[in-house]
Amino acid sequence: MTDITVVKCGGNASVEVDEVCADVATLRGRGAEVILVHGGSADIERLAARLGVPSRQVVAPDGVPARYTDPAMLEVVTLALAGMSKPRLLASLAAREVPAVGLTGLDAGLLRARRKAAHRAVVDGVRVMVRDNQVGTITAVNAGLLRTLLDAGLVPVISPPALAEDGRPVNVNADRVAAAVAAAVGAARLVMLTGAPGVLADVADPDSVLPVVELSPNEPPAHRAGGMGLKLIAAREALTAGVPETLIADGRRPRPVTAALDGAATTVV
Amino acid sequence: MTDITVVKCGGNASVEVDEVCADVATLRGRGAEVILVHGGSADIERLAARLGVPSRQVVAPDGVPARYTDPAMLEVVTLALAGMSKPRLLASLAAREVPAVGLTGLDAGLLRARRKAAHRAVVDGVRVMVRDNQVGTITAVNAGLLRTLLDAGLVPVISPPALAEDGRPVNVNADRVAAAVAAAVGAARLVMLTGAPGVLADVADPDSVLPVVELSPNEPPAHRAGGMGLKLIAAREALTAGVPETLIADGRRPRPVTAALDGAATTVV
Amino acid sequence: MIACPECEAKVDLPDAPRLNEILECGDCHAELEILSLEPTLVGLAPEVEEDWGE
Amino acid sequence: MIACPECEAKVDLPDAPRLNEILECGDCHAELEILSLEPTLVGLAPEVEEDWGE
Ligand SMILES: [Zn+2]
Ligand SMILES: [Zn+2]
Numbered sequence: 160m161t162d163i164t165v166v167k168c169g170g171n172a173s174v175e176v177d178e179v180c181a182d183v184a185t186l187r188g189r190g191a192e193v194i195l196v197h198g199g200s201a202d203i204e205r206l207a208a209r210l211g212v213p214s215r216q217v218v219a220p221d222g223v224p225a226r227y228t229d230p231a232m233l234e235v236v237t238l239a240l241a242g243m244s245k246p247r248l249l250a251s252l253a254a255r256e257v258p259a260v261g262l263t264g265l266d267a268g269l270l271r272a273r274r275k276a277a278h279r280a281v282v283d284g285v286r287v288m289v290r291d292n293q294v295g296t297i298t299a300v301n302a303g304l305l306r307t308l309l310d311a312g313l314v315p316v317i318s319p320p321a322l323a324e325d326g327r328p329v330n331v332n333a334d335r336v337a338a339a340v341a342a343a344v345g346a347a348r349l350v351m352l353t354g355a356p357g358v359l360a361d362v363a364d365p366d367s368v369l370p371v372v373e374l375s376p377n378e379p380p381a382h383r384a385g386g387m388g389l390k391l392i393a394a395r396e397a398l399t400a401g402v403p404e405t406l407i408a409d410g411r412r413p414r415p416v417t418a419a420l421d422g423a424a425t426t427v428v
Numbered sequence: 429m430t431d432i433t434v435v436k437c438g439g440n441a442s443v444e445v446d447e448v449c450a451d452v453a454t455l456r457g458r459g460a461e462v463i464l465v466h467g468g469s470a471d472i473e474r475l476a477a478r479l480g481v482p483s484r485q486v487v488a489p490d491g492v493p494a495r496y497t498d499p500a501m502l503e504v505v506t507l508a509l510a511g512m513s514k515p516r517l518l519a520s521l522a523a524r525e526v527p528a529v530g531l532t533g534l535d536a537g538l539l540r541a542r543r544k545a546a547h548r549a550v551v552d553g554v555r556v557m558v559r560d561n562q563v564g565t566i567t568a569v570n571a572g573l574l575r576t577l578l579d580a581g582l583v584p585v586i587s588p589p590a591l592a593e594d595g596r597p598v599n600v601n602a603d604r605v606a607a608a609v610a611a612a613v614g615a616a617r618l619v620m621l622t623g624a625p626g627v628l629a630d631v632a633d634p635d636s637v638l639p640v641v642e643l644s645p646n647e648p649p650a651h652r653a654g655g656m657g658l659k660l661i662a663a664r665e666a667l668t669a670g671v672p673e674t675l676i677a678d679g680r681r682p683r684p685v686t687a688a689l690d691g692a693a694t695t696v697v
Numbered sequence: 698m699i700a701c702p703e704c705e706a707k708v709d710l711p712d713a714p715r716l717n718e719i720l721e722c723g724d725c726h727a728e729l730e731i732l733s734l735e736p737t738l739v740g741l742a743p744e745v746e747e748d749w750g751e
Numbered sequence: 752m753i754a755c756p757e758c759e760a761k762v763d764l765p766d767a768p769r770l771n772e773i774l775e776c777g778d779c780h781a782e783l784e785i786l787s788l789e790p791t792l793v794g795l796a797p798e799v800e801e802d803w804g805e
Contacts, residue, residue, distance in 0.1 A: 209479055210478055210479065234512075237511055237512075237515050238507055238511035238512060239511070240511075241510050241511045241514070241515060241530075242506055242507035242508070242509075242510045242511020242512070243503075243506075243507060243511070245510070246506050246510060246532070246534055246589075246597065249532075249534040249535060250534055250591075250595065250596065250597060253534055253536075253537055253591055253595060254595040258536035258537065258573075259535065259536060260529070260531065260535045260536055260573075261510075261530070261531075261532075261534070261535055262529065262530075263515070263518075263530075265515055265518040265519055265522055265530070266518060266528065266529045266530055267522075267527035267528060267529055267582055268522060268527065276745050277743065277745055278745050279719060279742070279745070285715055285718055286718065286719045287715060287716075287717045287718050287719060288717045288719060288730045288742055288743070289717070290717055304527075304529075304580075304582075307576070307577075307580045308576075311573075311576045313536055313573075320515075322519075322522055326519065326522060326523040327519065328515065328519060545799050546797065546799055547799050548773060548796070548799070554769055554772055555772065555773045556769060556770075556771045556772050556773055557771045557773055557784045557796055557797070558771070559771055
């Protein structure tokens with residue numbers, strides 16, 4: 160019977176990276192199987208700036224802005240996640256003698272996605288039909304590959320991009336990747352580390368961490384402020400697919416995963 | 429009994445990438461086990477130029493110039509190989525339904541290296557003690573990881589960097605990585621694809637391909653011109669370590685590996 | 698100036714039209730999409746499923 | 752101007768000295784390495800093993 164813990168982290172700041180990797184080493188020392196899923200928005204932004212690639216936004220009809228991954232930005236996303244965030248995590252794990260293998264959705268079709276259809280949005284102030292947003296939603300996870308690696312005692316370290324139906328890479332949301340992976344491998348728990356103490360009742364008050372957040376299956380989540388919206392959607396996807404325990408916790412402290420599992424987190428139900 | 433073919437390719441130009449990946453698919457269709465090792469010098473140079481990182485050279489006392497991988501360039505090497513060259517190869521293999529896993533030396537200590545000691549060289553015209561050249565020579569290969577992946581029917585796609593003794597990444601020569609990998613897994617053959625028809629008797633005459641080149645165990649190889657020197661050193665390392673067959677062949681044609689195995693190559697002995 | 702593909706009324710183009718820009722026909726209120734520039738061609742903007750989570 | 756660590760003779764510095772630059776003492780011919788700038792300090796350049804293949 161598997162007892163897999165899926166940890167989602169940012170992957171950017173070297174202090175956080177070292178703390179997460181040290182905690183992964185600790186968890187494995189206790190015999191746990193761990194899968195690490197990461198993003199790297201700070202690496203993406205920095206690299207985009209260095210390369211002169213503009214960071215653009217699409218504003219959906221409901222007013223919610225999202226990253227516009229045009230083809231130039233997709234290249235930056237892949238470059239930053241596979242070429243910067245992931246090597247940083249792998250070096251930190253190697254330094255702690257944790258054998259890990261870095262992966263994106265392009266590796267043996269690990270993450271397959273449905274490309275987002277053309278949609279209406281406002282870009283640079285103009286209402287347009289967006290047709291070149293290189294994004295998708297996860298439709299399948301190669302759980303067999305992950306099982307092979309876990310059986311060999313390895314920690315999979317996973318990030319976007321994913322493979323679209325036409326075989327080309329697309330950007331996907333890393334939190335939702337974590338949820339899809341947790342569901343596909345039958346993980347016991349999903350821990351999403353974030354740059355906040357947890358889900359806050361009042362975004363302006365860091366002490367207002369909610370110990371539990373209850374989500375309805377159909378309506379947009381409450382407490383969406385502060386970038387929590389997609390994490391709560393991802394949490395719901397994991398729970399709906401059968402992952403027993405889903406936590407959102409602070410990633411900026413020592414032993415962030417252990418602390419979350421000990422209760423210093425927001426449990427989503 | 430394994431019958432592994434290790435293929436070393438450049439990884440840069442998309443036409444070559446597609447031809448190599450199509451050939452890998454063909455080889456696998458015949459039941460062969462394949463490991464792909466790649467560099468990406470064109471990606472490295474292009475990315476260095478885009479990021480404003482100067483390409484510097486060290487000139488050794490024997491007059492041979494080599495890349496000076498200062499810390500800024502090491503970041504570019506990792507970014508380009510893991511973030512650009514490798515994803516391009518993986519997407520091409522995925523499009524041909526070849527399950528492949530991308531790796532660098534940072535994955536589960538796949539490639540361990542001894543960091544190059546401080547040495548005298550001429551940099552920017554000045555004689556200096558070079559102390560920050562982030563390069564090394566391979567000392568160990570995690571053959572167990574490769575065996576696990578091959579047994580699962582996967583094609584490992586390997587590139588620098590490697591892990592130095594202090595746990596930090598170092599650049600290593602990709603041809604020598606291919607030789608070390610071939611030796612470590614007991615490969616039946618090593619095929620090094622290059623941007624020339626083979627080893628040429630006369631670098632200016634593309635029809636002067638030598639069918640066979642014989643190397644002595646101790647002296648610098650003859651026919652070193654045109655960048656062949658390191659490939660011949662790598663070939664010798666593979667042969668010395670027991671790899672039965674080592675070829676240098678043209679990578680710029682359709683079915684480059686198959687053609688090389690059929691005889692259109694320079695065999696090194 | 699261009700003709701609405703739905704009702705053939707004249708549709709005003711913006712000063713600086715953008716590819717894939719959405720316009721509305723003043724007469725029949727159909728939503729039109731600029732499918733190319735030089736020459737400027739429009740078509741009916743498709744109905745699409747909204748997936749509000751990315 | 753600086754003193755050779757081997758023989759204490761005065762060693763001339765180049766106009767634009769570089770970190771890790773190698774100089775030769777005019778008197779005893781020892782090879783010296785510039786170990787820091789401001790202040791400029793030198794030491795004996797170490798003997799190292801040459802590995803001509805990279
Ligand atoms: Zn109309
Ligand atoms: Zn002296």
